[in-house]
Amino acid sequence: MTAVAVGSVDSRVVGRERKFLRRARYIGVPAAVATACVAMYLYVQSQELDSIESRIINARNIWTAAVEQIEIALWATALTLVVAVPLGIALTRPWARRVTPIIIAVANIGQGVPAIGLLFFIYIVLIRSGSTAAILGMAIYAVLPVLRGTMVGLQQVDRGVVKAARGMGMSKQSVLLRVEMPLAVPILLTGVRTALVLTVSTAVLAAFIGGGTFGELIISGQAQGRPLAVAVGSLGAAALAIMADWVGGIAEDLLRPKGL
Amino acid sequence: MQRTMNGPRWVALVAVLALGVTACGGNDEASPGTGSEDAPSGGGELISDQFDLSGVEIRIGSKDFTEQLILGQLAKQALEAAGATVDLTENLPSPAGAREALLAGEVDAAWEYTGTAYINYLQHETPIDDPIEQYEAVRDEDLEQNGIFWTEPAPFDDTYGIATRRDFADENGLETLADVATFVEENPDEATLCLDSTFGSRDDGLIRFEDAYGVTWPEDQQTVQEFAIIYQATADGDPCNFGEVFTTDGRIQSLDLALMEDVESAFISYLSAVQINNDFNEANPDVAAVIELISAPLDEALMTALNAAVDVDGEFPEDAAAQYLQDQGFVE
Numbered sequence: 001m002t003a004v005a006v007g008s009v010d011s012r013v014v015g016r017e018r019k020f021l022r023r024a025r026y027i028g029v030p031a032a033v034a035t036a037c038v039a040m041y042l043y044v045q046s047q048e049l050d051s052i053e054s055r056i057i058n059a060r061n062i063w064t065a066a067v068e069q070i071e072i073a074l075w076a077t078a079l080t081l082v083v084a085v086p087l088g089i090a091l092t093r094p095w096a097r098r099v100t101p102i103i104i105a106v107a108n109i110g111q112g113v114p115a116i117g118l119l120f121f122i123y124i125v126l127i128r129s130g131s132t133a134a135i136l137g138m139a140i141y142a143v144l145p146v147l148r149g150t151m152v153g154l155q156q157v158d159r160g161v162v163k164a165a166r167g168m169g170m171s172k173q174s175v176l177l178r179v180e181m182p183l184a185v186p187i188l189l190t191g192v193r194t195a196l197v198l199t200v201s202t203a204v205l206a207a208f209i210g211g212g213t214f215g216e217l218i219i220s221g222q223a224q225g226r227p228l229a230v231a232v233g234s235l236g237a238a239a240l241a242i243m244a245d246w247v248g249g250i251a252e253d254l255l256r257p258k259g260l
Numbered sequence: 261m262q263r264t265m266n267g268p269r270w271v272a273l274v275a276v277l278a279l280g281v282t283a284c285g286g287n288d289e290a291s292p293g294t295g296s297e298d299a300p301s302g303g304g305e306l307i308s309d310q311f312d313l314s315g316v317e318i319r320i321g322s323k324d325f326t327e328q329l330i331l332g333q334l335a336k337q338a339l340e341a342a343g344a345t346v347d348l349t350e351n352l353p354s355p356a357g358a359r360e361a362l363l364a365g366e367v368d369a370a371w372e373y374t375g376t377a378y379i380n381y382l383q384h385e386t387p388i389d390d391p392i393e394q395y396e397a398v399r400d401e402d403l404e405q406n407g408i409f410w411t412e413p414a415p416f417d418d419t420y421g422i423a424t425r426r427d428f429a430d431e432n433g434l435e436t437l438a439d440v441a442t443f444v445e446e447n448p449d450e451a452t453l454c455l456d457s458t459f460g461s462r463d464d465g466l467i468r469f470e471d472a473y474g475v476t477w478p479e480d481q482q483t484v485q486e487f488a489i490i491y492q493a494t495a496d497g498d499p500c501n502f503g504e505v506f507t508t509d510g511r512i513q514s515l516d517l518a519l520m521e522d523v524e525s526a527f528i529s530y531l532s533a534v535q536i537n538n539d540f541n542e543a544n545p546d547v548a549a550v551i552e553l554i555s556a557p558l559d560e561a562l563m564t565a566l567n568a569a570v571d572v573d574g575e576f577p578e579d580a581a582a583q584y585l586q587d588q589g590f591v592e
Contacts, residue, residue, distance in 0.1 A: 207484070223456075
């Protein structure tokens, strides 16, 4: 009796602590990013920019870069999810057992190929639009982690639970939708978060093929020996990646089925 | 969790990738012309008869694009012909890699362009119009500030240009940059321009064209991309009808691009010379003398032909360089 009571108090304390930590993360991460951005802003303001720096580091360029990078990342993530989640579900069905290794191998190639080579290939051979080529390239790059996430998520679902659900008379489809998927959601969401962070951060490579993004500030600054421009571009890209991770984290907390 | 990438790592990554993607161009056409046909029959002054650099060890750096690879090989082979032991480090990242290696003492000498040095390294904002005056300014300042000696420049000028595909030029009667300016004003919808990440922001870049020809190139018609893919994108007219080019690039010839004549001299000059650590130079003054000897005949036609031999005919830079030294009578 007492042991149980103590245990429940403990878990309540742990729960409260966890809640506190989560809140700290919710507020702390954007606060830290904002602080870094403001600090950079103030530093840039305090510097006298020469004509080259002021052509690279200006509000319009930074705004365009951010919008381009977010757009590429969102489209790429959407494309990744549309392809990888259904594919992941299909590949965990018993009837797909034979093709699974083949598909995984293909997805592996997508991630194994150097991202920059993939981008140039897509741009030169397939699509002469920097942003579209980048979206496709990023999506190919991010398919594997999400596919893996979906598959592992579904595979770790206790077979006993599935059998019990079938035994209760649920159809295969409703087992998938009402038992397997909900139980797989946490791992699936981690995959989504991975895809988002991967695409946001690799999107800077789009600058090489005319897709803009913060990569343009980085490359331009590096090429002309203007480290301040590189720093601003890097901070912008890093801030977006960290915020993408942050959003992904919140989505994981909110979308995770209650009681898990 | 996924705090994957942070700033500095990205800079490093992008820098490394930039290294990997420049260099080699397309070899679409196998048009002959190794440069030998344009060559004057050569001074016939064998390097080995005039100089003895035996016992001298020199480390040379060259950057990561065709012209630099050829120039690096030229210096290496010429100095070896004089008896020196040469250690050539190729493919240092553009534009500053070779320079950084030089300043850090990792190499003793490296080719550089006066325009690049004046704007990027000496951090001036406004270039000097006269090529020789700009060279002299670079030479004097760099020696004083950084202890870097500059050899006399080669005569060829590898400057910026704007090119378009041949049939597009013919259709629209485009021959000069003045025609291009008029075209931009009258047909802004078709005035698509592919440019690299520096051309739009450097003082010696697009703004020189805009100021000289009194036109503003619409920002939304500009596609900023890696330099190496601009040529093909321009030749295909997809996505750009116009492209930023280097005037001595062999691909202008091989892809049959029409280089617009710069009638107002908007773009400044980029003369090539070798920067040598001055301590090294004072100890071995003949190194600069050998470089100056071999670079003296190197005009635009010759340099373009050498670039084309590599980018178009697929020759190795070392073979193109060796051919030049033979044609000019510097080696047997």
